[in-house]
Amino acid sequence: MNNLSFVLKSFGCQMNTYDAVRISNLLSKEGYRPVVDEENTDIIILNTCYIREKASSKIFSELGRIKKIYKDKGKNLPIFVILGCVAKAEGDNVFKRAPFVSIVLSSQKYHLLPQLLQQVIDDRNNTSSLNKRKKKLHLINTELSGLEKFDCLPPVKNSDKVAFIQVQEGCDNFCTYCVVPNTRGREVSRPIKDIIDEATHLNNLGVVEINLLGQNVDSFNGIDENGNKSNLANLIKKVALLPNIKRIRYTTSYPSKITDDMVELHKLEKKLMPLVYLPIQSGSDEILHKMNRKYNTQKYLEIVQKLKSANPDIQISSDFIVGFPGETEEDFQKTLDIVKKVRFIQCYAFKYSPRPNTPAQKMDNQIDNQIKSKRLHILQTELRKIQDDFNKSCIGKVMSVLFTDISKVDSSFIIGKNEYLQPVIVKADKSILGSIQNVKITDASYANLKGEII
């Protein structure tokens, strides 16, 4: 057992946040100490995102920034570790751009981290200080090998009321702009038993809300106890049997993969929250085709209609990419049209960012950045207006809120999330933390709702 400290910083999606908790637990089990002070630690671990150019360049500027802190103070550099999608996508190149990095590991190899760290530590201990400056131990493993890591990473130890469980990893859809099939590999689903064991563990820890994660979660096809492939709806039914788990969510959906079983489940299963995150990306069929999204807008609207017919409380959130290669003003207008039609209540909208080795990067008619910025601004203004309207429409309604935080501004206010993940603030005693309460909404802004417990 060693007693070295580590700082683990996670960037990007919920999958990375989930992985970060498990990596932290793995290292703690080996005797490493998690700390937050990046200026005084033995190990710096960056769990990275590659989805947009900005996200990956941020990693290298972060490395440079932290290195400078240690140099300026005349201190030995910590051991730098790069995990996640930048590790897989950049591979050896990480060492060229940042030679002081010691370990590069892709997402499916996290369980090897303790043994690689030990190699670096042994190497540092056995190297004279003169050689230490010259010698750089570069360890890399960016293989994609399916489910191995799930068997090796320890279950989460948390006291939170909300937890994530990864049920599926990778993607077979090959959208032309996306690096995920390269960085996370092809789709693999965990066996149902392993997921239920993890959910039971969380249930026993007092977790109230579980979010089942997958890059393409509707494609979940894990093996059940009889060795048969099972779908997401069956998995959710099993999770819903756990008594402490009151709320279930799933992320991220691929529109055309939502099954009739899932639609039916939204009608029957009260623990399933009525917010469906269904990234559409564009309102133009031509652009969807160029993106290799396997649905068109008509199909998308049909799926939304089916979901809303099954459960009229359902609301939709989404992702948008503006300025995809070849996107005309007319295409962009179609995106605005579908936004007005579906009235998405929460959205993420981004400018298209070309990623290395993707088909879209090589497409003609790349859109000028100024045009992208202008379209993004118009889209975000419209999305914001709809979100604002939806929030205001909640005034007077009674909503169910899971309270998890004390307000940092005024500790007499407690904050929670309702069915639609809207932050709800009430004046209350902190004894309500961790509980689900009925709240009458009395006020609303774009950012949050205010209310009174009834």
Ligand code: SF4
């Ligand atoms: S569905 Fe498309 S955007 Fe989503 S992870 Fe798969 S390839 Fe990437």
